[in-house]
Amino acid sequence: MSSAAKALKLLSHFSVTRPEIGLSQMCRIAGRDKATTYRHLQALEEQGFVEQNPATRQYRLGPAVMQLAQLREATVPRKEAARPALAALADATCETAHVTVLSGTTLYGLCESYASHHATRAVIDLNTFPLHATASGLCALAFGPADLLAAAVTDLHGFTDRTPTDRDDLTALIHHTRTTGFGRANRIYEDEIEGLSAPVFDQTGHFAGAVAVACVATRFTPALERTILTELTTAAREITRNWGGTIPDAVEAAWASTDTQETTLEPTP
Amino acid sequence: MSSAAKALKLLSHFSVTRPEIGLSQMCRIAGRDKATTYRHLQALEEQGFVEQNPATRQYRLGPAVMQLAQLREATVPRKEAARPALAALADATCETAHVTVLSGTTLYGLCESYASHHATRAVIDLNTFPLHATASGLCALAFGPADLLAAAVTDLHGFTDRTPTDRDDLTALIHHTRTTGFGRANRIYEDEIEGLSAPVFDQTGHFAGAVAVACVATRFTPALERTILTELTTAAREITRNWGGTIPDAVEAAWASTDTQETTLEPTP
DNA sequence: TTAGTTGGTTCATATATTGAACCGTTGGTT
DNA sequence: AACCAACGGTTCAATATATGAACCAACTAA
Helix, strand or coil: CCHHHHHHHHHCCCECCECCECHHHHHHHHCCCHHHHHHHHHHHHHCCCEEECCCCCCEEECCHHHHHHHHHHHHCCCHHHHHHHHHHHHHHHCCEEEEEEEECCEEEEEEEECCCCCCCCCCCCCCECCCCCCHHHHHHHHHCCCHHHHHHHCCCCCCCCCCCCCHHHHHHHHHHHHHHCCEEEECCCCCCEEEEEEEEECCCCCEEEEEEEEEEHHHCCHHHHHHHHHHHHHHHHHHHHHCCCCCCHHHHHHHHHHHHHCCCCCCCC | CCHHHHHHHHHCCCECCECCECHHHHHHHHCCCHHHHHHHHHHHHHCCCEEECCCCCCEEECCHHHHHHHHHHHHCCCHHHHHHHHHHHHHHHCCEEEEEEEECCEEEEEEEECCCCCCCCCCCCCCECCCCCCHHHHHHHHHCCCHHHHHHHCCCCCCCCCCCCCHHHHHHHHHHHHHHCCEEEECCCCCCEEEEEEEEEECCCCEEEEEEEEEEHHHCCHHHHHHHHHHHHHHHHHHHHHCECCCCHHHHHHHHHHHHHCCCCCCCC
């Protein structure tokens, strides 16, 4: 791995639950030498990607990322074009909704929308979504470029005892995703969360990302599932349109067949 | 310079007017070797900081920055806390308003607000603001940490024939900024733009950034200047409050004295 | 005092970066 | 069609650059 990549990777260790990280702590998290980590953080700080909290000396993300994000959104407006549909989705399902975007073989979170209805919510605290263990990831594998599967199987980490940890389990889930048009993560990432997702496409005609609902498992009923699936198709269509794409016929057909069945297919991984 | 820093620097060459950059073009802009640039772009792409436009093969900012920005804003909410005041400022002055934040010795743009009133507007297309040649920069030099001046004088690039290009001219402008409480960039960055700025402070009690108005020079009248100065103080106070800081007495005093004078001091650089 | 943190620094070692020269394509011109 | 220039991408020897064990100084808790 290039030195630049190593430095960049440090940024991925920040999260909502750990927004500030000290030098020693970062060494442990990243598993690298202290001197190296320090120099990398210095380089990042020089460019404004991190800054030190003057009170605690801990590092946190810097202002440069704000500016780059503004520019990215001005160049490729994805977030703004997804937000209304996402809010409507969260509102209609009373559960947490989010959108992911694919770049290369990595699935990034773009934005979330939390429903105000329930006190307990699914909180999205992921920077990159594991392809094999999330509903969005399954969508990517099912509808995205073929090389994703190869990337995914290099690390089939088991998050719960239902996580698909070998290639056959995973391909079964992918197949299910393709035939129904929905990604389904029934407690395969977290024990308490049921995830459902639908693919989104952009102007190139290729898979661009996914829109998903993360539902607290205890609230998950067949009725809610039907609602989520219906609303997911609406949201996926709207976001796809806003991103300048169209839903492929195969996906629309899959959705149509699932709608008529109105049954919960629950494949055992 | 570290290899990581070199790679990071590539990102700063993207701008609103140049959102996509090809490999060869990037080599020319960055003044580095093609192989090196290519590897750096690869590393950046691997981490999602850039992506290739599939149609043109040109590179543009990637989705990872969106996510980092979301996290940064969740950690240190600056943008959201500045936006309303900024919009009000742009609205009241009918000119372009923006907010900058200081990190280390670099002044970054945080957000802009454009007034809908006029067809010709000042467009903010800067990623980092030169300290010696912008109103915000002068605020930083006047009210920020002492080491900024040393950093500024290392590159006193002359943007217009009014840009202060030696240390004495610059210190005179800084002094003027300190006594009036406003940064003033009368055609020292662009010939057609008059800039006025006021400092903003955060919970550490130190200078955190500046709020500024960039006014098309032909519209700049003493009456408009008075309006801008008044609105600037309002905006600076509100943003400072939202950022958890307080305006130092010295600055408030400077503003008060400037208000009563109501004269246009125009120092010749 | 001691022992264990922390953020930050040094320097010899050797590993990872560098750039000139090199491909194969593409798109426009003659 | 042949040509040329510019493009994105690749190779490999030379060496500049990253690396990490050991080392500070400051701080905290026991």
